[in-house]
Amino acid sequence: MPSAHSSSSASDPQRGPSGLQGGLDAVLYSSTWLALAALGLTWATFLFWQVHIPWRLGTMIFTATLFLYNLDSVLPYKHSQPVALSGRKSWMRAHRRSLFFLAMVALAVAGGLFLWDGWQHLIGFIGHLAVISLLYSLPIVKVKGRWWALRDFPLLKVFLIAYVWAAVTVWIPALYLHRPLLDPVVLVLFARRLLFILALAFVFDIRDFSKDKLIGTRTFPGVFGVRATKLVALAALVGAALLVPVGMPAQHQAVYLLPLLLAGGVIWFADESRSDYYFALLADGVMVVQFLVVWVAGMFLT
Template sequence: MHLSSDQPSARSAYASVRRCTDAVLYSSGLVAAAAMALTWATFLFWHVHIPLHLAAMIFSATLFLYNLDSVLPYKYTEQQVLSTRKLWMLHHRRQLLLLALLSLGVAGVLFLRDGWTHLTGFLGHLAAISLFYSLPVVKRQGQWRGLRDVPLLKAFLIAYVWSAVTVWVPALYLGKPVGSAVVMLLFARRFFFILAIAVVFDIRDYTKDRLGGTRTFPVLLGVKWAKLLALAALALAAVFVPEGLSAVHIVVLTLPLLLTAILVWFAEESRPDYYFSILADGIMVIQFIAVYLTF
């Protein structure tokens, strides 16, 4: 009797944990935390902790952009079978929209409060790329499409915006020229790291992108060659090492790249949603942890 009475309780606890995990992952909570963590990692390179208000602005702005993208109609019409993640988003579209609007409000207040208005042009072009990533802005084959549908542009856009936010924003905050050698070195390292992760998500979306006409690296080159491209990007990221780092620093900072390489190698479209939502996004948090422990 004791065992049988415990079983429903255990199932209920598991279901509750699963619901909470889905809510955090599929509302882009981990993605927003990863953006904040990578930005913090850049601050740590200069031995400065990220200001709390800037961390909140990065987190809320990322939450806004990703949840806005999640509620767009194309997310649910361009594939025949919806994944568990897409079904969750479909059932929670209203909540995701409200979360996006709330996040936009928080990011806007922090943007004005901290005097970033003089960088409106710089930050505005990043926001424009992020918004037009999915919204129709280019005409292709008689249809208006987002920037993501320009052949091979999808992964590069993601890598550029993430690198600009997580490297250039800290540099600007600390008064360092974004064109200086060390900043550009950090930018290049971050760019190729994110590019490899973007290819992993392109592998996840292989069938959806192929049916929707989005020509990503896996669609044009095949999954095997896309993986090799991602591994080459990680090799390039490993090459861009700032001067003055000790051997211990270099080893610790290389470990997340090796873990990402394993993630790339075993990436398959058939993997569960959690493989991508936890591991692929979580690897960026691991990158932060490596920096945090090193600097």
């Protein structure tokens, strides 16, 4: 999902990171970890309906996520912004060519699978998600002498992130399984996922608080304060917990609360001065935990 301080966990750029840390940085900052999270959430939706995820669809979701987030990370205007470089940003700047190459390969794979599986009849639905994702970071309108992307409109970016992630990880599996999007179970799953992602998106607004303030992007922390933003995020998690699909076994309901509780802890202790790893590894990692919980529940509690 798309730091302001240099007090990150990255090692001294003159010495370079250790092998283990270098590998971790590559997985996290190339958006591979995030793409795995997108795959995991999509897989979790299939598991809810007790269906195996088709490998081509899973690969398409994974590579499409890789493409979009790496394209975002190499946009020229983002590297000219007057902000202090965190370890994450420094790594991305040092590997811009590799990230661009990875994005292009991912696009080719995702596009090929899109055509192979015959998703063309849903080009309108999938296309609107692609447009939102691309225009999220690409400048589209000039406001007061500065080009704005969708993310620059006041208070908008967290809702865009939550909507696209929920649509991709819930609605696309539903369409694949020929389930109506307005089916009550699908709507509950979509709303639960949207609130879950929305809560986590607020964490990244907190991470980017100083950067967004410096470049003039009005986000929830900048307008209402960090503490109020955390309370709104926690309220979103409570809303997600209350949205229980009809027929879900009680033992599943209890286990499914674990990712929400972990997300609550990540939100409560979030601060822009924290390590890049806090956000890239833990905040995104909660989504991976969501998949693992659903998988374990399906294996042992059915």
